[in-house]
Amino acid sequence: MSDHHLVMQALSEGEMYAGIILGKDGTPDYHLVLLPDEVSDASWGTARNWALESGGELPTRRELALLYANLREHFERLWYWSSEPQEPRSQLVWGQNFSSGIQTMYGRPFRGRARAVRRLRDDGASAAALQSTQAAAPERVELVEHATPHEG
Secondary structure (H helix, E strand, O other): OOHHHHHHHOOOOOOEEEEEEOOOOOOOOEEEEEEEEEEEEEOHHHHHHHHHHOOOEOOOHHHHHHHHHHHHHHOOOOEEEEEEEOOOOOOEEEEEEOOOOOEEEEEOOOOEEEEEEEEEEOOOHHHHHHHHHHHHOOOOOOOOEEOOOOOO
8 A cells, every 4th residue: 555545544624645755854755734724804913813723724825836736726826825934034924826826025013814734744663553444444544744833
């Protein structure tokens, strides 16, 4: 059974598989999952809190680019918040325009849209455990580990 198939089995209702984010600087790759709901007319702080309450996080800039490439039809053709402030001007936060594909930044009070994501990392042992658990119990069991959350 492929890793992709295992990840697809770990999806909850309404979630969509977005793809793999390749690791950088020795960090492991992980699978990105788009959660079903979205929020509109929200400042960055409101959007960030909403994502956490939804069981996910705001996506990083790299994740927004993957979402634009693979799941753009599941977004309004508008601008969406990322989790990443623009350094060194942390009062500005990056986001993705799902109409043009351009990433740009706005001030934290700007009223934008947001989608939440979760990150799944398959460490091999989790995959083996998931396969044996699925054989014993047909219901969905999530044994893949969450990647380290991105601070922003």
